[in-house]
Amino acid sequence: MKEKYDTELMRLVNEKHGHALEELYNRYIKLIYSFVMKFCNGNEEKTKEIIQLVFLRLWTTNSHYDPSQGSFVNWLLTITRNICIDYLRKEKRKTQHHQEEHEEIADPANVIEQRVNTNDITKAKNKLPTAQRKLIDLLYWKGYSLSEIAKLEQEPLGTIKSRLHQALKGLRKHLELEDIK
Amino acid sequence: MRRDCDHLIPYIANELKECERMAFVEHLKNCTECKKEYQELSQAWHALPFDYTEIEVPESLKGEVLGFVFDHKGKSGTETFMAKMSKLAIMLKSQFTPVSISIVAVLLLAIIGLGIANVQEKNHHAENIPIEILTAIPLKAANQSHPGTNGMAYIVQQESEKNLVVQVHELPGVEGSQVYQVWLLKNGTRENGGIFKPDENGSGILTYQLAEGQTFDQIGITVEPDADSIQPRGEKIAGS
Ligand SMILES: [Zn+2]
Numbered sequence: 378m379k380e381k382y383d384t385e386l387m388r389l390v391n392e393k394h395g396h397a398l399e400e401l402y403n404r405y406i407k408l409i410y411s412f413v414m415k416f417c418n419g420n421e422e423k424t425k426e427i428i429q430l431v432f433l434r435l436w437t438t439n440s441h442y443d444p445s446q447g448s449f450v451n452w453l454l455t456i457t458r459n460i461c462i463d464y465l466r467k468e469k470r471k472t473q474h475h476q477e478e479h480e481e482i483a484d485p486a487n488v489i490e491q492r493v494n495t496n497d498i499t500k501a502k503n504k505l506p507t508a509q510r511k512l513i514d515l516l517y518w519k520g521y522s523l524s525e526i527a528k529l530e531q532e533p534l535g536t537i538k539s540r541l542h543q544a545l546k547g548l549r550k551h552l553e554l555e556d557i558k
Numbered sequence: 559m560r561r562d563c564d565h566l567i568p569y570i571a572n573e574l575k576e577c578e579r580m581a582f583v584e585h586l587k588n589c590t591e592c593k594k595e596y597q598e599l600s601q602a603w604h605a606l607p608f609d610y611t612e613i614e615v616p617e618s619l620k621g622e623v624l625g626f627v628f629d630h631k632g633k634s635g636t637e638t639f640m641a642k643m644s645k646l647a648i649m650l651k652s653q654f655t656p657v658s659i660s661i662v663a664v665l666l667l668a669i670i671g672l673g674i675a676n677v678q679e680k681n682h683h684a685e686n687i688p689i690e691i692l693t694a695i696p697l698k699a700a701n702q703s704h705p706g707t708n709g710m711a712y713i714v715q716q717e718s719e720k721n722l723v724v725q726v727h728e729l730p731g732v733e734g735s736q737v738y739q740v741w742l743l744k745n746g747t748r749e750n751g752g753i754f755k756p757d758e759n760g761s762g763i764l765t766y767q768l769a770e771g772q773t774f775d776q777i778g779i780t781v782e783p784d785a786d787s788i789q790p791r792g793e794k795i796a797g798s
Pocket of ligand 1 (some may be wrong): 562589591592
């Protein structure tokens with residue numbers, strides 16, 4: 378039912394109904410805001426700019442949500458994350474402060490994470506071995522590609538790939554998404 | 559394990575080039591092993607974004623985001639129209655105390671709704687034509703079983719054209735062919751002012767183009783069994 382409403386809202390957005398975009402904003406801003414804030418290490422100015430780009434993308438391109446490809450929230454967050462990554466990559470290219478970058482990598486914990494966080498995925502992630510957790514932070518939240526991480530960690534790409542495989546398996550297990558045997 | 563199967567992880571991490579991605583989508587259809595793995599791993603991947611702490615969203619963000627979007631320079635007339643609208647809203651906002659921020663939000667929404675309706679219905683590109691809000695009329699609940707219903711109506715002028723914008727919140731839901739209908743009362747007679755359906759949160763918006771010289775004394779909103787009422791047949795839910 379909820380998906381159906383989101384699909385309908387997105388259809389209205391594609392037809393340029395401004396109030397449908399506003400409705401999407403009302404429904405998902407809390408999620409998107411928290412997500413982007415984490416991505417930007419709590420930088421409000423960057424967060425605002427990214428969120429503007431997310432809604433601009435929803436409004437101006439004919440990005441069609443296809444319910445058969447998964448839930449609306451996943452789709453929306455995939456778009457949001459892609460924009461975060463593009464934004465941060467452009468920024469990195471601009472600054473090119475190698476040293477600074479290195480410092481950032483040394484400490485994957487960020488401002489937002491230091492607050493008390495008790496949701497299931499956080500707990501599940503904390504049960505992973507350090508190397509797997511670091512990989513997820515670099516890949517998912519810092520926007521490094523698998524091959525960039527291989528270079529940073531001075532390990533073969535294949536090792537990084539299989540580590541991600543293990544990490545996702547582990548998360549699934551800790552989240553109890555596994556079928557009960 | 560075939561060579562193609564190696565693409566599973568970069569596929570999940572969204573790192574394949576478009577041609578590789580398409581090839582892998584094909585592969586997924588035929589490789590039962592990858593299909594099973596994909597289902598399992600992508601569940602975990604899609605759980606990752608929820609690893610955050612909920613943060614209060616600043617109230618000013620909505621205006622900044624939607625204003626940016628509708629103000630964005632593009633080819634279509636909608637956006638220039640929107641540019642004007644968001645500027646108007648920002649101007650109004652600076653004149654209000656923080657308490658009336660929600661009124662501005664409602665106003666902005668009403669304006670956005672109007673802008674869209676305007677451009678869509680007439681495909682008329684409103685460039686550099688000022689828009690003026692002539693009147694704002696508060697709407698109150700008229701039915702004891704739904705005392706929370708509230709809203710605002712505006713008469714907005716652009717060039718010689720006047721539009722009525724009605725926005726109502728906390729409306730009871732409608733079923734089947736039921737609709738809400740706006741009635742404009744003038745000297746005891748009721749004229750149709752348009753119909754609308756509320757969204758799932760019970761909010762509804764309507765823009766209605768007033769005929770030249772058309773005036774009215776009061777606004778009434780009723781719930782009607784279908785969209786064909788010439789005179790009200792259902793209960794009154796809200797009014798001025
Ligand atoms: Zn395979």
